[in-house]
Amino acid sequence: MKSELPWHSxxxxxxxxxxxxxxxxxxxxxxxxxxxxxxDYWGNLGxxxxxxxxxxWSILGRTIEGxxxxxxxxxxxxxxxxxxxxVLSIGAxxxxxxxxxxxxxxxxxxxxxxxxxxxxxxLAVVIVGSNQLAGVIALTFYSIGYLxxxxxxxxxxxxxxxxxxxxxxxxxxxxxxQYGLWPNARPVIWSHCLWMLEYNVRSASIIGYVGAGGIGxxxxxxxxxxxxxxxxxLVLLCILIIVTIxxxxxxxxxxxxxxxxxxxxxx
Amino acid sequence: xxxxxxxxxxxxxxxxxRWLVQGLDLSLNAGSFVAITGPSGSGKTTLLRTLAGEIKxxxxxxxYQLDCPTRLAMIFQDLQLADGATALTNVLGGSLGRHSFLxxxxxFPHQEQNDARRLLTQFGLSDKADQWTSTLSRGERQRVAxxxxxxxxxxxxxxxxxVSSLDPNLADRVLTNLKNSITSRNGCVVCALHxxxxxxxxxxxxxxxxxxxxxxxxxxxxxxxEKE
Numbered sequence: 059m060k061s062e063l064p065w066h067s068x069x070x071x072x073x074x075x076x077x078x079x080x081x082x083x084x085x086x087x088x089x090x091x092x093x094x095x096x097x098d099y100w101g102n103l104g105x106x107x108x109x110x111x112x113x114x115w116s117i118l119g120r121t122i123e124g125x126x127x128x129x130x131x132x133x134x135x136x137x138x139x140x141x142x143x144x145v146l147s148i149g150a151x152x153x154x155x156x157x158x159x160x161x162x163x164x165x166x167x168x169x170x171x172x173x174x175x176x177x178x179x180x181l182a183v184v185i186v187g188s189n190q191l192a193g194v195i196a197l198t199f200y201s202i203g204y205l206x207x208x209x210x211x212x213x214x215x216x217x218x219x220x221x222x223x224x225x226x227x228x229x230x231x232x233x234x235x236q237y238g239l240w241p242n243a244r245p246v247i248w249s250h251c252l253w254m255l256e257y258n259v260r261s262a263s264i265i266g267y268v269g270a271g272g273i274g275x276x277x278x279x280x281x282x283x284x285x286x287x288x289x290x291x292l293v294l295l296c297i298l299i300i301v302t303i304x305x306x307x308x309x310x311x312x313x314x315x316x317x318x319x320x321x322x323x324x325x
Numbered sequence: 326x327x328x329x330x331x332x333x334x335x336x337x338x339x340x341x342x343r344w345l346v347q348g349l350d351l352s353l354n355a356g357s358f359v360a361i362t363g364p365s366g367s368g369k370t371t372l373l374r375t376l377a378g379e380i381k382x383x384x385x386x387x388x389y390q391l392d393c394p395t396r397l398a399m400i401f402q403d404l405q406l407a408d409g410a411t412a413l414t415n416v417l418g419g420s421l422g423r424h425s426f427l428x429x430x431x432x433f434p435h436q437e438q439n440d441a442r443r444l445l446t447q448f449g450l451s452d453k454a455d456q457w458t459s460t461l462s463r464g465e466r467q468r469v470a471x472x473x474x475x476x477x478x479x480x481x482x483x484x485x486x487x488v489s490s491l492d493p494n495l496a497d498r499v500l501t502n503l504k505n506s507i508t509s510r511n512g513c514v515v516c517a518l519h520x521x522x523x524x525x526x527x528x529x530x531x532x533x534x535x536x537x538x539x540x541x542x543x544x545x546x547x548x549x550x551e552k553e
Contacts, residue, residue, distance in 0.1 A: 220406055220415075223401060223418075228421060228423075233421045234421075236429075238407050318460060
């Protein structure tokens with residue numbers, strides 16, 4: 059006899075959240091309104107897009123300078139964020155920190171994550187003025203919110219067997235962390251860092267819009283001056299190239315690390 | 326007459342409600358190699374972990390006559406290596422108990438590095454020293470774990486099936502190394518083994534556990550001198 063599962067067994071957490079999501083999205087549709095006027099959407103898009111072409115190559119030198127500054131902001135802020143996040147993540151890892159450190163650290167990280175990068179940039183510009191330092195400060199804070207969370211989750215998920223074994227073989231708790239847990243977490247932590255660097259290059263391209271240095275300032279100038287959309291498009295093209303290169307190299311490095319950790323190759 | 330490094334009196338081991346061993350009187354003498362045999366589930370690992378102090382005794386007592394608790398070390402059946410570290414670093418982990426955090430935070434002392442490399446060479450792993458352990462085979466990882474434990478310089482070595490993934494020749498080589506390095510400093514090896522040939526070749530004493538009867542364990546002496 060064929061025994062069937064009861065009908066409600068399909069409604070596990072996954073099923074229920076998916077249905078809630080679908081209901082929420084469909085229920086929100088009536089709230090999304092256009093201008094109400096009859097506009098020639100496709101014609102507008104066509105006219106606007108045509109002003110992007112051909113890109114104006116005469117500003118290539120200036121654009122590359124701006125991009126370099128953007129990458130520098132991303133590099134410095136990612137490095138600072140990594141250093142601070144490693145310390146904070148130890149406080150936010152359930153398997154390492156006691157509760158009275160765990161919850162305040164996690165709350166602080168939640169607060170940091172709530173603030174978007176553009177708002178951090180505005181805050182930093184108000185405090186240190188319109189320059190690259192503002193960009194570094196903004197992206198450092200923004201990255202800490204994510205990196206410290208990723209790192210603490212990595213520490214929690216990492217295999218602790220070696221750490222325990224070293225403890226029984228006479229190592230101190232710090233030594234067991236350094237030589238037992240850290241080597242297992244390090245490859246995953248490094249791939250998070252690479253992801254954050256990619257992300258920060260993208261973010262650093264936009265925070266200049268509010269004066270925090272980098273290529274974003276160029277975007278703002280071209281967008282606000284008349285008939286400069288062909289310059290705007292060149293900047294976008296350059297950002298696209300940089301981000302694609304970073305994305306591809308990041309992915310390649312992450313795959314190599316993953317394979318090595320799973321023992322698929324013997325580099 | 327050699328003095329014992331560890332004795333047990335009326336030792337009982339239990340997992341949940343099932344008794345594995347009861348009434349075990351054991352005396353681990355300096356210079357001896359004790360093999361523990363028995364089918365899977367007969368309590369070999371539980372006995373070793375109890376002797377290592379990781380599990381509390383269900384009844385009876387374990388008495389240590391070691392000058393320092395770090396003179397007892399164990400080779401774990403599930404190895405417990407750090408996958409993202411090199412074989413050499415894993416082995417050097419065995420030396421951490423002798424050094425402060427600050428003296429090992431950047432690198433290990435030269436003497437320890439030389440000792441670790443020498444151990445890896447003895448165990449046929451000199452060309453794997455700088456590879457991540459995740460990229461090594463099970464048999465190679467097993468030898469890395471053995472080297473790490475030996476680097477703690479134990480007097481009482483507890484080994485849980487340390488050669489289960491090795492071919493007979495390599496297994497003999499590893500057991501010879503383990504036995505020589507421990508007995509040469511008048512220590513004792515307690516080793517869970519499945520292979521009767523290895524037991525006959527290396528052990529002075531064999532403890533056979535019986536999974537069906539907690540009182541059915543048997544202790545036999547094997548005279549290694551006669552064979553030689």
